[in-house]
Amino acid sequence: MSDPFAIRMPPDIRSVRVGEHQVVFIDDFLEHPEALIEAATQARFEPCAGAAERKGYPGVRAPVPTAYTENLTELLDPLIRLNFGVPEELTLRKSPCTFSLTNVAPQDLGPLQRVPHFDASTPHFMAVLLYLCDERHGGTAFYRHKPSGLQQITAEKRDRYGEMIYAEVERRPAPPRYFTDSDECFELLGIMPARFNRLVIYRGSLLHSAIVNPQGLSSDPRQGRLTINTFYDF
Template sequence: MDDFLADPQALADAACRARFEPCAGFDEKRGYPGLRAPVPPAYSECLTALLDPLIRINFGVPDALALKKTPCAFSLTTVAPGDLGPLQRVPHFDASTPHYMAALLYLCDEQQGGTAFYRHRATGLQQITADGRERYGDAVYAELDRQPAPARYFADSDARFELLGVMRARFNRLVVYRGSLLHSAIVNPRRLSADPRAGRLTVNSFYDF
């Protein structure tokens, strides 16, 4: 959804006033490779009220299932490619439950890449469900044991993952997708910054049903 907020700059300005801290797992080089800060509650409340019915309609979520969400967070990608951990160098999935959804709002421009989606060649999987999670994990860990991934943010296809498509970054663009899809942030290493005015600033929200 492009031009999502009527006043996106107000949210970007709130990010400039926010206190960013390393994401959980930062020191262990796992999870999100950067900094996060709380988002004003009004954004979270309005976003949830809007997306709850839209997600149910567009992704086939039964009305009987209750919505559960995590707090919305400003996110800034800051880790240099050479400092990434092994699993931060390959595509990932957020959860293997059937109705876990990610909602990503870009508060940065096209030069900050986007979000790409992939298929794992060895298993043929592009969506990691509960019945395929163990098979996928075993295959990926075996591949990384044989040959560690290069120290870079993943982008194009390689011998292990096939690029299926990219949602490009655009200021005030909201992207909603299933968290079980294999995906990766497309990161421009020359634009890494802890300054919300210059870095890869996004707002990340997650919903489960």
């Protein structure tokens, strides 16, 4: 196998509208996705920053092979610019690619881990997610915050939204569960289902949440909700 992390060519790039926004996805993304699962079984997973405070990603993460990162960026730099209207003159900045394995039990989630979130409020911050698990592990859902009407948290809305959500969490804490359907504060707009070897791209400023099946929680990369998470900003 010359390149175990080769992307299947040509990629079958599709998009859907969720609420007011676009979500791009590519099925059967890699030629040999099982090579990444094998790499994950050899990786050293560590709790995420904020784990002790029950904040941030509810699980563990580990570095991804550099070759996957290079292949991904070569494809996504022009793809994101074209599909999301990123100006050519802006320079790409990228986070490390990480294996992510959800393993926190619902009763151990912190208050902000029980509600939808956004990753960043900058205009061209993109979240990229590769599913290395199947449909039993839920997917990614997108929401509208009912009191404000917001689906996307931009820089000018961030402080006000933060004040509102902290007040709501303090006044009426969400039950100890992974968020799924609509409730008093959030309206479910749509779900991108998990599918093995599916790549999903969306703006990190969108309100979203992982749909997690508690019965599927595991620290074994072969059994659990294994994804690769990457962030691009321009």
